[in-house]
Amino acid sequence: MGLRIHFVVDPQGWCCMGLIVFVWLYNTIFIPKVILFPHYEEGHISAVAILCYYLCSLFCIASLVRASIADPGRLPENPKIPITEREFWELCNKCNMMRPKRSHHCSRCGHCVRRMDHHCPWINNCVGEDNHWLFLQLCFYTQILSSYTLLLDFCHYYYFLPLKKDNWDVFVFRHELALLRISAFMGIIILGGISGLFYTQLIGIFTDTTSIEKMSNCCEDISRPRKPWQQTFSEVFGTRWKILWFIPFRQRQPLRVPYHFANHV
DSSP states (O other): OTTOBOOOOOHHHHHHHHHHHHHHHHHHHHHIIIIIHHHHHTTSSOHHHHHHHHHHHHHHHHHHHHHHHBOOOBOOSSOOOOGGGGGGEEEOTTTOOEEETTOEEETTTTEEETTOOEEETTTTEEEOTTTHHHHHHHHHHHHHHHHHHHHHHHHHHHTSOOOSSOOSOHHHHHTHHHHHHHHHHHHHHHHHHHHHHHHHHHHHHHHTOOHHHHHHTOOOOTTSOOOOHHHHHHHHHTOSOGGGGGOOSSOOOOOOOOHHHHHOO
């Protein structure tokens, strides 16, 4: 399930995702070249700072790529419905296909997605049951990378000792201030936007509701069973091992939970 590639043909999504990749490439190339490597050569910082930066950058791009191409939980054309679970399925009035409750039809992708949260143009994909965990990792590591970049920009001017020798790259040396100002501007914009999005995603997992359900107010049923937060997070990430919640280089396996408990609305 986690290895199926899902590709959405959407020029708007390609532009949004291309912008995110550009920001990532900009900071991954210029920040080490302007700040990390020069200060490391003069003994102002350790190699651990460089390693941590590249590790955050790797985890960020890995979660972005995987979230954008992962199958969000697209339903097959002729799903096999167990007899004991038929009461928890319903007919989609847009594609006339049977789907589990809490599924939603994405008008942009043209199909139903299990436990769809929303369609995100920044990853050019839906956020659903099978890639929600990757979207959360993307938000998390983007915040870390943006915060780390802003911290380095600040320390370069107000904390680190001045560099004794000029950068060999004439272009980078002459435009150092402009490059870092652009980096800081992008970092502030992305950090502010992602922080708000990540907060709403966490609240949704704590309350076991999706963004679509919040907007449609379909989860006000007081008879709906409440789950502990460990259970809801484990269901999203596909494992109860909390250390694996932070690893994007793995395959998600859905937890075996009672069907009525996981899908009742």
